[in-house]
Amino acid sequence: xxxxxxxxxxxxxxxxxxxxxxxxxxxxxxxxxxxxxxxxxxxxxxxxxxxxxxxxxxxxxxxxxxxxxxxxxxxxxxxxxxxxxxxxxxxxxxxxxxxxxxxxxxxxxxxxxxxxxxxxxxxxxxxxxxxxxxxxxxxxxxxxxxxxxxxxxxxxxxxxxxxxxxxxxxxxxxxxxxxxxxxxxxxxxxxxxxxxxxxxxxxxxxxxxxxxxxxxxxxxxxxxxxxxxxxxxxxxxxxxxxxxxxxxxxxxxxxxxxxxxxxxxxxxxxxxxxxxxxxxxxxxxxxxxxxxxxxxxxxxxxxxxxxxxxxxxxxxxxxxxxxxxxxxxxxxxxxxxxxxxxxxxxxxxxxxxxxxxxxxxxxxxxxxxxxxxxxxx
Amino acid sequence: xxxxxxxxxxxxxxxxxxxxxxxxxxxxxxxxxxxxxxxxxxxxxxxxxxxxxxxxxxxxxxxxxxxxxxxxxxxxxxxxxxxxxxxxxxxxxxxxxxxxxxxxxxxxxxxxxxxxxxxxxxxxxxxxxxxxxxxxxxxxxxxxxxxxxxxxxxxxxxxxxxxxxxxxxxxxxxxxxxxxxxxxxxxxxxxxxxxxxxxxxxxxxxxxxxxxxxxxxxxxxxxxxxxxxxxxxxxxxxxxxxxxxxxxxxxxxxxxxxxxxxxxxxxxxxxxxxxxxxxxxxxxxxxxxxxxxxxxxxxxxxxxxxxxxxxxxxxxxxxxxxxxxxxxxxxxxxxxxxxxxxxxxxxxxxxxxxxxxxxxxxxxxxxxxxxxxxxxxxxxxxxxxxxxxxxxxxxxxxxxxxxxxxxxxxxxxxxxxxxxx
Numbered sequence: 001x002x003x004x005x006x007x008x009x010x011x012x013x014x015x016x017x018x019x020x021x022x023x024x025x026x027x028x029x030x031x032x033x034x035x036x037x038x039x040x041x042x043x044x045x046x047x048x049x050x051x052x053x054x055x056x057x058x059x060x061x062x063x064x065x066x067x068x069x070x071x072x073x074x075x076x077x078x079x080x081x082x083x084x085x086x087x088x089x090x091x092x093x094x095x096x097x098x099x100x101x102x103x104x105x106x107x108x109x110x111x112x113x114x115x116x117x118x119x120x121x122x123x124x125x126x127x128x129x130x131x132x133x134x135x136x137x138x139x140x141x142x143x144x145x146x147x148x149x150x151x152x153x154x155x156x157x158x159x160x161x162x163x164x165x166x167x168x169x170x171x172x173x174x175x176x177x178x179x180x181x182x183x184x185x186x187x188x189x190x191x192x193x194x195x196x197x198x199x200x201x202x203x204x205x206x207x208x209x210x211x212x213x214x215x216x217x218x219x220x221x222x223x224x225x226x227x228x229x230x231x232x233x234x235x236x237x238x239x240x241x242x243x244x245x246x247x248x249x250x251x252x253x254x255x256x257x258x259x260x261x262x263x264x265x266x267x268x269x270x271x272x273x274x275x276x277x278x279x280x281x282x283x284x285x286x287x288x289x290x291x292x293x294x295x296x297x298x299x300x301x302x303x304x305x306x307x308x309x310x311x312x313x314x315x316x317x318x319x320x321x322x323x324x325x326x327x328x329x330x331x332x333x334x335x336x337x338x339x340x341x342x343x344x345x346x347x348x349x350x351x352x353x354x355x356x357x358x359x360x361x362x363x364x365x366x367x368x369x370x371x372x373x374x375x376x377x
Numbered sequence: 378x379x380x381x382x383x384x385x386x387x388x389x390x391x392x393x394x395x396x397x398x399x400x401x402x403x404x405x406x407x408x409x410x411x412x413x414x415x416x417x418x419x420x421x422x423x424x425x426x427x428x429x430x431x432x433x434x435x436x437x438x439x440x441x442x443x444x445x446x447x448x449x450x451x452x453x454x455x456x457x458x459x460x461x462x463x464x465x466x467x468x469x470x471x472x473x474x475x476x477x478x479x480x481x482x483x484x485x486x487x488x489x490x491x492x493x494x495x496x497x498x499x500x501x502x503x504x505x506x507x508x509x510x511x512x513x514x515x516x517x518x519x520x521x522x523x524x525x526x527x528x529x530x531x532x533x534x535x536x537x538x539x540x541x542x543x544x545x546x547x548x549x550x551x552x553x554x555x556x557x558x559x560x561x562x563x564x565x566x567x568x569x570x571x572x573x574x575x576x577x578x579x580x581x582x583x584x585x586x587x588x589x590x591x592x593x594x595x596x597x598x599x600x601x602x603x604x605x606x607x608x609x610x611x612x613x614x615x616x617x618x619x620x621x622x623x624x625x626x627x628x629x630x631x632x633x634x635x636x637x638x639x640x641x642x643x644x645x646x647x648x649x650x651x652x653x654x655x656x657x658x659x660x661x662x663x664x665x666x667x668x669x670x671x672x673x674x675x676x677x678x679x680x681x682x683x684x685x686x687x688x689x690x691x692x693x694x695x696x697x698x699x700x701x702x703x704x705x706x707x708x709x710x711x712x713x714x715x716x717x718x719x720x721x722x723x724x725x726x727x728x729x730x731x732x733x734x735x736x737x738x739x740x741x742x743x744x745x746x747x748x749x750x751x752x753x754x755x756x757x758x759x760x761x762x763x764x765x766x767x768x769x770x771x772x773x774x775x776x777x778x779x780x781x782x783x784x785x786x787x788x789x790x791x792x793x794x795x796x797x798x
Contacts, residue, residue, distance in 0.1 A: 371754075
């Protein structure tokens with residue numbers, strides 16, 4: 001193998017694939033990145049050999065094709081620090097030593113046999129489903145944060161994909177909150193799958209690079225794997241097996257109070273309240289007081305730090321229905337406000353112990369349900 | 378060159394300014410005189426003057442409290458009831474129940490709380506009150522304490538003794554000296570002199586073992602201990618020695634903490650009149666205990682993360698099992714569920730033997746707040762939906778039922794409502 005490529009291309013590729021590498025592993029080769037050079041391209045691959053694999057292709061001048069694995073961390077850190085100049089790479093086949101040179105810096109890195117690298121599957125079989133990358137990215141953004149991070153119920157660590165009637169519905173829930181995003185798609189495929197949230201987090205980052213392009217989603221025949229192909233990069237994930245809870249029944253059909261406020265103001269007041277709520281399980285109290293006559297309605301966001309102090313923020317709000325009091329974990333509020341990209345949000349509440357619902361005003365693709373904290377008022 | 382006058386930096390200057398003078402600490406310890414007996418006598422004046430034993434009369438009952446008349450015969454608390462009755466067969470045995478004692482205890486604490494904002498409860502019948510700075514317009518600390526004693530007598534029909542001193546330790550020792558029915562004030566600065574002539578065992582810190590060790594080196598009075606070198610005491614008796622050197626000199630800076638110590642655990646247990654071998658009976662008793670424990674949690678506005686049970690076989694081997702839950706509980710139903718699981722676990726792993734004692738406890742107490750879960754809506758959405766369209770989480774429905782039952786019991790007595798299995 002003998003080639004040269006641009007530092008920034010290699011850097012971008014290595015940082016993309018190295019996210020698949022597990023923090024801890026019993027299989028040392030998964031700490032490596034597979035480098036395959038042929039036909040004017042380098043394909044970089046990494047996997048945790050369990051749930052996720054990422055491949056990334058960059059342009060290169062390949063004088064002699066070949067492949068090798070190299071320790072990912074060492075290679076990525078090294079390349080990241082080099083100047084933005086061409087890098088040359090030469091593999092001594094017998095010793096598996098790779099010589100790298102950039103400007104007046106040279107390095108030699110010991111590799112391992114590429115045949116020992118876990119195979120990166122190419123998922124094929126079903127017709128690929130094509131979705132606009134920015135659209136999918138927003139859907140992932142608005143759902144994957146709500147997935148569970150502990151493994152006690154494996155299906156909840158994933159995002160539920162439901163394709164039906166030319167729509168894709170994404171849903172995630174961790175037991176305390178539920179995020180649902182619905183998008184229109186061209187394909188009229190009818191299927192469901194649970195994709196690990198971690199894989200989607202990485203996919204979200206890959207999609208940032210694909211402005212205006214499409215992503216092709218392919219499921220394998222047996223329904224165990226999915227591949228997201230954005231052209232220069234592919235992400236393959238093992239699907240989570242099991243039945244996702246029927247979440248439609250968790251979305252309240254009616255509400256007693258609907259409060260409309262500015263998203264960034266609500267975010268700011270929630271953040272301030274959260275500072276005061278640090279000691280008390282992060283409890284942020286939200287009280288909606290409807291307006292009277294010419295007075296506008298008000299949303300009060302308060303928090304108390306036991307024996308230290310308290311805080312109250314007031315926002316003008318458009319309120320329909322009766323006065324409402326409810327308490328939330330402040331982090332659950334900031335998490336959802338963070339992914340709402342409209343100017344205004346509607347908060348629907350019914351009682352201090354019924355779920356609260358947040359909807360971006362003027363965008364019915366997204367809905368978020370969050371369970372309150374039961375507190376003494 | 379002109380003479381340079383050195384000036385303190387501004388932050389030092391303000392630190393050197395004389396501040397508001399601090400008043401000497403005035404700590405009062407209030408202790409109800411033979412509380413359980415006194416409550417029984419307040420309820421039934423015919424008991425006044427008679428030897429009274431508070432406790433269950435059954436074969437395995439234990440004396441919770443004995444009146445002075447009964448103590449003359451050698452009866453004392455923690456004694457088996459049968460033995461106490463052999464010593465004093467004419468004694469009247471009474472036991473009104475925890476809810477009655479709890480009611481009196483709460484009223485006692487209410488009076489204290491109206492006297493000072495800094496009240497630390499250290500039991501059903503005693504509390505420390507910080508009276509520092511109680512102004513002359515109300516007659517100072519002494520008058521404030523007399524007022525408490527008057528109100529407790531008039532409003533509850535109970536007698537409370539008290540001592541006011543410069544620290545908790547001295548106040549505690551003094552309230553014992555003030556009994557029966559007395560109030561003592563140790564003048565400011567006289568704490569060490571007050572303690573000096575008293576027997577060393579009067580210091581709350583000195584238990585039987587430390588007491589014996591001190592006797593062995595010739596320490597009879599608290600003053601004897603105060604004369605010893607503090608470093609020697611620390612070397613001999615470790616931490617206890619360090620504290621002893623301070624306390625014996627009347628020095629104890631421990632503050633009175635408003636609200637009192639956190640209850641670390643709440644428990645109920647009972648010794649059966651006859652050993653029990655039926656699982657169903659044990660499950661029923663667990664429910665009763667869990668109900669009481671849950672009631673206490675709800676009254677105190679707390680939740681518990683840990684539920685445990687205690688089982689004593691007829692051969693006195695005792696085992697306990699506990700479980701820490703993801704979500705703190707308060708509802709009787711939730712405590713019962715875990716307690717029964719734990720009992721099943723004991724039976725599964727140890728087999729079932731005749732049970733002498735069974736108890737339920739909760740610990741790891743936290744504030745009364747809980748993150749509700751989407752799972753709480755499970756049956757709520759499908760089943761019981763309230764008129765307003767809102768689903769009531771199951772955990773809260775259980776707790777609402779509990780509150781209703783607690784309310785009825787508070788009005789009509791403990792036995793007015795019982796739970797089915």
